[in-house]
Amino acid sequence: MSDRPNVSILKEVDKTDAVVGDILTYTFTLSNDSPIEVTNCKFKDFLSDEVAFVPNSVTIDGESKPGEDPTKVITLDQLSIEGPIVLTFQVEVIKPHPSGVIKNKAYMGSESSVGYVDVISNEVEVNVPAGRTACEWSRDLIIHSIAQEEKELATVLYIEGEKIQAAVNSFRAGRITVTELLAINQSAKSAVQQIANLEKELKNKLNKVKDLCCGC
Structure with a gap:
């Protein structure tokens, strides 16, 4: 058995193809597959310049959290083995990336009885056609x-x-x-x-x- 928490972030997006003006919903499944509880979890998403956070769109386990902003920090009290926390929020596509693909990841740092825990999510991609006037x-x-x-x-x-x-x-x-x-x-x-x-x-x-x- 590991002596450190096994914390992970699964990031998903509801669209793989979009255009400027579209709204994307990002969903994060925050899990701790270990008996070691983590607390004071600081979640942040590093959004690219091609998207803008939609204010008051954050939900945590289905409950709306107006005022929360994932581009700054969202604090979660704890993450235990009892079950994952599901966090969602929306962004608006405001311009294409020169490559035609928008990519980004999320990060969370937590405290535990065995020290600080850092975790980075998988990268999600959304195709937004580039090269248009x-x-x-x-x-x-x-x-x-x-x-x-x-x-x-x-x-x-x-x-x-x-x-x-x-x-x-x-x-x-x-x-x-x-x-x-x-x-x-x-x-x-x-x-x-x-x-x-x-x-x-x-x-x-x-x-x-x-x-x-x-x-x-």
């Missing part, structure tokens, strides 16, 4: 933002549909009057019309953006 990257970033807006509109549309269905069920159950039902329907109808108008604007914006680099 600034105009092309700007275009892709705008298209990405349009896609995000489309997603948000779809969520609002779904909520309005759920609201109408809930109102119909309440009316059938006698909890609201027909006047209240009609008012809710009218409100939802107005919201849907606004969404339709925004959808039209986004499509026009997308058509213009597609030709953004034609003169480059």
Whole structure:
């Protein structure tokens, strides 16, 4: 049996191919496969210049940890043989690496009864095509933002549909009057019309953006 803690960091990423504007989620499984407990664990990720940490995106064992920043230091009280700690956070791709591949590792230093323990994670890679013009990257970033807006509109549309269905069920159950039902329907109808108008604007914006680099 080893007289030192067997601490390891397994780093994973949810995408192997990305473009500027994409959000990547890094997942770290911090394990201690020994009976020697480590404490005062200082975790840090050495992010490359091609990505930027998304504030308030850190979770530890599924629990959100607003304010924590892995590019500085995240302190974990202890890491025991009872089970690993799973830490996640997100980054945004802000530019490609000249090689076309973004790489990075994480580090953690801990204290134990037999001394200080250092461990470095495996390296993860994300392919981000290089060799494109600034105009092309700007275009892709705008298209990405349009896609995000489309997603948000779809969520609002779904909520309005759920609201109408809930109102119909309440009316059938006698909890609201027909006047209240009609008012809710009218409100939802107005919201849907606004969404339709925004959808039209986004499509026009997308058509213009597609030709953004034609003169480059």
